[in-house]
Amino acid sequence: MTAPAFEIRVRQALYAGRxxxxxxxxxxxxxxxxxxxxxxxxxxxxxxxxxALFALSLDxxxxxxxxxxxGHAAFLGMGAYAAGLLAKHVxxxxxxxxxxxxxxxxxxxxxxxxxxxxxxxxxxLMITLGVALILYELANSFGSLTGGADGLQxxxxxxxxxxxxxxxxxxxxxxxxxxxxxxxxxVARRVTNSPFGLSLRAMRxxxxxxxxxxxxxxxxxxxxxxxxxxxxxxxxxxxAQTTQFVSLDVLDFHRSADLMLVLIxxxxxxxxxxxxxxxxxxxxxxxxxxxxPQYWMFWIGLFLVIFVLGGREMIHGAIKTIAGxxxxxxxxxxx
Amino acid sequence: xxxxxxxxxxxxxxxxxLGCGLSVTMGLMNFVNLAHGAFAxxxxxxxxxxxxxxxxxxxxxxxxxxxxxALVGIVLERLIYRPMYAKSHLDQVMFSIGLVFMAVAGTDxxxxxxxxxxxxxxxxQGRFEVAGIGIGRYRLxxxxxxxxxxxxxxxxxxxxxxxxxxRAAVDDARVARGLGIPVNRLFALTFALGSGxxxxxxxxxxxxxxxDPSFPLKFMIYFLIVVTVGGTSSITGPFFAAMLLGxxxxxxxxxxxxxxxxxxYALMVALLITRPHGLFVRARA
Numbered sequence: 001m002t003a004p005a006f007e008i009r010v011r012q013a014l015y016a017g018r019x020x021x022x023x024x025x026x027x028x029x030x031x032x033x034x035x036x037x038x039x040x041x042x043x044x045x046x047x048x049x050x051x052a053l054f055a056l057s058l059d060x061x062x063x064x065x066x067x068x069x070x071g072h073a074a075f076l077g078m079g080a081y082a083a084g085l086l087a088k089h090v091x092x093x094x095x096x097x098x099x100x101x102x103x104x105x106x107x108x109x110x111x112x113x114x115x116x117x118x119x120x121x122x123x124x125l126m127i128t129l130g131v132a133l134i135l136y137e138l139a140n141s142f143g144s145l146t147g148g149a150d151g152l153q154x155x156x157x158x159x160x161x162x163x164x165x166x167x168x169x170x171x172x173x174x175x176x177x178x179x180x181x182x183x184x185x186x187v188a189r190r191v192t193n194s195p196f197g198l199s200l201r202a203m204r205x206x207x208x209x210x211x212x213x214x215x216x217x218x219x220x221x222x223x224x225x226x227x228x229x230x231x232x233x234x235x236x237x238x239x240a241q242t243t244q245f246v247s248l249d250v251l252d253f254h255r256s257a258d259l260m261l262v263l264i265x266x267x268x269x270x271x272x273x274x275x276x277x278x279x280x281x282x283x284x285x286x287x288x289x290x291x292x293p294q295y296w297m298f299w300i301g302l303f304l305v306i307f308v309l310g311g312r313e314m315i316h317g318a319i320k321t322i323a324g325x326x327x328x329x330x331x332x333x334x335x
Numbered sequence: 336x337x338x339x340x341x342x343x344x345x346x347x348x349x350x351x352x353l354g355c356g357l358s359v360t361m362g363l364m365n366f367v368n369l370a371h372g373a374f375a376x377x378x379x380x381x382x383x384x385x386x387x388x389x390x391x392x393x394x395x396x397x398x399x400x401x402x403x404x405a406l407v408g409i410v411l412e413r414l415i416y417r418p419m420y421a422k423s424h425l426d427q428v429m430f431s432i433g434l435v436f437m438a439v440a441g442t443d444x445x446x447x448x449x450x451x452x453x454x455x456x457x458x459x460q461g462r463f464e465v466a467g468i469g470i471g472r473y474r475l476x477x478x479x480x481x482x483x484x485x486x487x488x489x490x491x492x493x494x495x496x497x498x499x500x501x502r503a504a505v506d507d508a509r510v511a512r513g514l515g516i517p518v519n520r521l522f523a524l525t526f527a528l529g530s531g532x533x534x535x536x537x538x539x540x541x542x543x544x545x546x547d548p549s550f551p552l553k554f555m556i557y558f559l560i561v562v563t564v565g566g567t568s569s570i571t572g573p574f575f576a577a578m579l580l581g582x583x584x585x586x587x588x589x590x591x592x593x594x595x596x597x598x599x600y601a602l603m604v605a606l607l608i609t610r611p612h613g614l615f616v617r618a619r620a
Contacts, residue, residue: 121423
């Protein structure tokens, strides 16, 4: 094969990867239709959308750049407190809170990225865990600002875009969270398919070779880490705004651990993993919580153990196989 | 001031007994076992139950805690830990966090979420003064017991045949295996010993650290600091790391209670940044 022909093939493959698959469109239509289909479940749907955004954030660094993190709750908490404090003391506009939450978390991500990007996986796990714990203790200690263990109360949100008021059924909340999720998803999709995103994948698969082909590893990793942090901050801001309350729970260790489980269920590295995982995780949690609310933790633990023992690809691997078969059935005539 | 230092040393001693098993298993199999604290909690609960339900004296409940944790350790190692050795660190961390969650919720279900206490025998209660330093009898007891343990571990590690095989396996498992050292059996034994020590530490620590179902989560970070700071290739490294951590934590909590809790986290992050491979790490050829 000649060099130009090869280049054309590579280009075609990249364009094909960037094109919208019909299943993706169906997915988003379903997500929007869920608002009408399950009118009593808006609050749960809202939680799912927020968790999905949070998982998308972890997927950006874990699935695409290969950075392991046990302290992603740090950014969720940062975004939540920033948005909550802004709403309480400065302005009640949700979009302003969202951008401030994202900026604060993104900045924190940028500042902590030099700590995280050095060392092995093990050091990264410990440092991210350490950073999250430090933030938890800080939020706990500065009770006058954050409300400490009582949580940040008295947040009143204005209407979204000055038009849509938040209602107690969570309808505006869900549509608001879903729109933010969709917009940020589009950005993430664009970023991961850009040369930048491709260089991240190259680094994940072989850091030495990537840097030999001229990829500035450190800067790229810092950039994606800050981006993911901003995403998590957005999730935190949404959480603070739609529940109108921030507690220390947003920084808790179990948030980071749950998030890992979400990505394990959905699979990392193709953006939809976090979204699908979030739906499955929340439905599972909802189902289990109805019969044994207190020992939910036990079941999370059991699922983690089973998934790791059985192989992380167990669930989404099976889904992919089935989806692949359907796709082949559909295309059977054409090819 | 010296009293606080003394308390810190006692605290550090317990941390050492809790953490040294973890450092050896981590060094030997490169396995990150965050569930180590669950074994410590098991030991603590066994000691509490033995004293409350069976009416055993305190000194008799300590070996029982060791045996129970070691036994559970050896069974779990055989059944579910072994397939994990070849997996990535991320998988190991997820797996052991899952175990921790199960242990926390399971203990909550079995024992209730209240704090557990043990009644110390009369000769371990109270404190006495030596040259103006208040010395708690129990803390002195802990220091003596843990100090003896540390010495015998160090002796066992450096002077016995078991110890030299273990060191060989830690340095290079493949070569050790080639020389006919049964690395797997060695590891199972070490795992049991480490879990047993964690159980013993948990039993000793009930009085100093408290005991409730969230114990493994609360102290997970402490064990990790001991191991990461101390390195995984000796007994002395984790020992000094545990001392440093114990003293820093106790002194911090006494002198500046507002910020005391995150002094140790900041310490850990700072140490990991400056010395990513541990403070007392042995140079490897």
